[in-house]
Amino acid sequence: MGQVTLTVAGRSHTIACRDGEEIHLQRLEGILNQHAETALAASGGLSGERTMLFLALILADLLDEAERNPPGGVSPVLLDNLADRLEAVAAALEDRGENS
Structure with missing residues (x-):
């Protein structure tokens, strides 16, 4: 079983994954970090949990838009x-x- 450490919004998380999935997860980490600054600003930097919530909302909004269009x-x-x-x-x- 593989393991990878991802850093999202300045916080590191080590997660288990299937062998070979590390590169895919690191690509997803990059996608998350593209929106991390916005999420941090929206959360006011109050907590990691709140930042992750805003990050999830941003991504859910993008997904919704992609599904509609x-x-x-x-x-x-x-x-x-x-x-x-x-x-x-x-x-x-x-x-x-x-x-008629």
Whole structure:
């Protein structure tokens, strides 16, 4: 079993991982640290726990945005809206056909 020490927002954490996952976890550490300064500022530096909460919120917001607007794809929200509009048009056409 592997082990890696990651430093996020100035705090070190040693975690166990599968052998060979160390490089992947270090890449994730880099992603976290891209947003660590913002999280530290938002938390006021009050506690590591609060900083990690803000870091999690930042990443959750990015994930939500990516899910709503996938790169190179169509947003599921846009597809739902389009489906609703098409159903409304179909219903209007059906009503029009019945009333003729």
